[in-house]
Amino acid sequence: MTEFTVSRAGLKRGELAKRSGCNLETIRYYETTGLLHEPARTDAGHRVYSEVDQSRLRFILRSRELGFTIEEIRSLLSLVDDGDYSCGEIHTLTTNHLQSVSRKIADLRKLERTLKDISSECAKGNDPDCPIIDALAGPAMK
Amino acid sequence: MTEFTVSRAGLKRGELAKRSGCNLETIRYYETTGLLHEPARTDAGHRVYSEVDQSRLRFILRSRELGFTIEEIRSLLSLVDDGDYSCGEIHTLTTNHLQSVSRKIADLRKLERTLKDISSECAKGNDPDCPIIDALAGPAMK
DNA sequence: TTGCCTCCTGTAGTAGCTACAGGATCAAGA
């Protein structure tokens, strides 16, 4: 069973932001949206993040880097939190995400092709008769 | 000099939305953000879109399809509106956009590769010891 | 005239943050 490793004492929010590379306010945002648990507080109300909190943030940041949405991460975390997730469930979420990434790549490559095509027709001169503008203006509406 | 073609009488917003495939509210949004000029109105205040308005919307929609941001489209349109744009300026905007699309593709392909790698390590079974979770949890913070 | 559809305006919600205001707390130096 995967667990978040524990080994160092608490950090305040600013220090956690620095070490994780995450924006200060984003940490609070992840708390309000429920991705991060509410951390312990000092008597004065300052947040103190345990090693478990730090690992959880790292998990979130890594998942975001890989393009998972907040809701997808919420699903991943809730499976882990419940404790009895199967590897198959995690795999399904991941491959679904992979498919949407692949689709996005395909879309962007079409787009890239089109942009190359229309910009290659352009003489780049001072002539104000522009094939790019013509291409963008396109045919009249039906 | 490129111009927007004119040939049919005015349309109301709903009709324009239907023909252009653009959402009804989006048309108003483009007006408030200044991409579309304020159209003529009937006595009762209903918007009436001329052929020029329709061409302009088509230009915007096509540019959005190609992934230009609203600000990029604003630049393109203001060059056209000023009337004395050079084809070189348009070409520059387009190739800048093309570069950002290409960068995005490169980023997504790395991401796709990583997702494939981590999900291929997974046995997909009921075993709750998941290499994907391990990969996402990653190494401890510095 | 009744009913229904479209139109109008202003405003709020979406994702995923980021930034700011106005106040409290902390830690180090004089």
Add this chain to the structure above:
DNA sequence: TCTTGATCCTGTAGCTACTACAGGAGGCAA
């Protein structure tokens, strides 16, 4: 001990590019 400046707290507004809704007015056919 006092002061100064950094950091913390909360709540709220802003960003992009839309989309949706509420509540009211106009248009048109039976």
